Amino acid sequence: MNPASPPDESGTVPRAAFDRERAARRRSEQLLEERARELFVANESLRAHVDSLAQRAFELELLHDLTAYTHENVTRTQALQAFVYFVCTKSLWPTGHVYLVESDDDGEPRLRSSGLWHFLDPEPWAAFRKVTEGTVFRRGEGLPGRVLARAAAAWIPSARDDANFPRAALCPELALGSAFAVPIALFGEVVAVAEFFTSARSEPDAALLRTVETASMHLGTALERRARTKELELRVDELRRVNLTLRSTQAQLVESEKFASLGVMAAGIAHEINNPVAFVTSNAETLRSYLHQLRGAAPDLRRLLEVALASTDADVADAARAARAACEDHEIDYLLEDSGALLTESLIGLRRVRDVVTNLRRFARSDDGALAATDLNGTLESVIKITANELAAECDVRRDFAELPPVRCHPAQIQQALIQVLVNAFQAVADGGTVSVRTRVVDDHVEIAISDDGPGIDPDHLDKLFTPFFTTRPVGQGSGLGLSSAYGIVRRHGGEIRVMSEPGKGATFVVRLPVAEPSEETPLSSSAA
Amino acid sequence: MRGLVLTLLNQMVEERLGFEVWERALEVVRPSSGGVYTAGERYDDAELGALVAALADITALPADTLVTDLGRYTLAAFARMHPEHFRDRSARELLLSVDRVIHIEVRKLHPDASLPAFEYETSDPDRLVMLYRSPRRMCAFAVGLVEGVARHYATPIHHRETRCLHRGDDHCRFELAFGEPGLAA
Structure with a gap:
């Protein structure tokens, strides 16, 4: 039906029909209203869902990427850089930066730029970057100061219009819109503030703020985990070191004990040998003097024999001939001569026995003698003179003496x-080489290092070097007591003596002596007194 | 402007003043829409103003009175059409939701239509301050809405407009005080 055509010829519509039509229109409009509203409400709720899902997806993506990254073994700087990068790229905010908390001279916290930035395009932000990196904020000052003071996120809709954003005035050219910042806390303490900028202005986005805050908490947790791991590693290292020290102390104790028992033994042997050696020596000297007297009488006896041989008395001449025959048979002249040589050699041997005993006693116990403040550089100088004259004609001696306390x-x-130590060094370079003598003060000790560039020490020999009677020289050429007696002396002075050597690279002996007076007795053995 | 306001005006005029008055007003105004109003369409804001002016001329009533009447009429029509907005609420609660209700009822058909904005000051539970901002400056309509709410809930609402867009303020400020429900205003 064409609505423009009247339903009857008069052109008027019956009232009832009109009212019906009007009512029908109202009902259809009412229906439209209702359906439209239903659609709208459904649509709105759908949109809200989509928004919240998008928000959730953004949040998850940010957290996932950040967590995945910080799970790697990254430094704190890398983690902070990653945080700024991920927040900027996920939220589409173009610029991010990190302030670090430091303490001023009074221990008050303040914020200084970390130099860590993320820019979508660094060009427009160049001046702002310069200003930011040159600005230090105290608690409450500027955007980061506010975040530090409240330990909570903050949002500035318009940084240019904000009363507490001093950097805006310093960059008049920059198109500066909104800004927000979140704290990054470690063990409950804010250690950094991350701030983000855009050139557009926008009202606070609670969802974005919440997400970035959550991400910053994750970051804090990751950093805490790292800090704990590091601390644990340090503790393990320390334990390892302590363990090593314990082991070496134990080895030293065993060593000391070994030397102590050797000391006891050496003292006993020295004592036991000393007496017989003394009377054998005394007897041998007596014998030598007897022999001397015998040999003194020999020319007279020889002349008596000559006279008797020439005697006319047959008995006398017979007896003389018999005596001469006996002398020739027994080689009396030779016996007399050789006895002297034998006695001399015996006495030399006895002197050597005496020297060995003396050295043994030196290893075993301290001699009486007064303590004196001694200039060790002077002592070394005279020792070098004594030993070098005798042993080191061909070698070069270098001195590097520090100023030493007495x-x-x-x-x-x-x-x-x-x-003893120097003799050892000179013997190592007997065919030419260098011996260096260096002194220095280390803490409360004086250290004397004596190095040679000789053939070095066989690693197998290193731990036996100070053991009495250990020697590498042929039998009869070294007693093996030199270094052990040096060891005993240094230990009794509360010091230590160490040796470092590699075959072919010479050897260094280090003698460490305490500057302070040694305690009354640092016994090598309980019997050493 | 949603056609609903115009169809309600049409309906109110027909009911109260008669068919002819509406027809005469249309003849005076000759709106570009030809006066063919449906609730779901949008119309030029100026058509409402012109119709109200023409009606005021024809009836010798003040234009504001007509607009306030329309506000009351609209509120009553709304209560019939969308009872769910009114259920389980007090007068004050309904007024607090006006912003949201208008938002839904306008945007559902015209997502980009401009909306009047109401802000509220709610510190006193027996009072309510409503701030109205709209380029249409239809504060008389808002007064009608408030009176319509009072009638619907049988709750007396004393209202005072202390600032007005028509007096050069940047918003209209309505201070409302609520009486006991069931008592006449």
């Missing part, structure tokens, strides 16, 4: 010990 010690003993 050391309280038994000078004669220390001299003896240093002689």
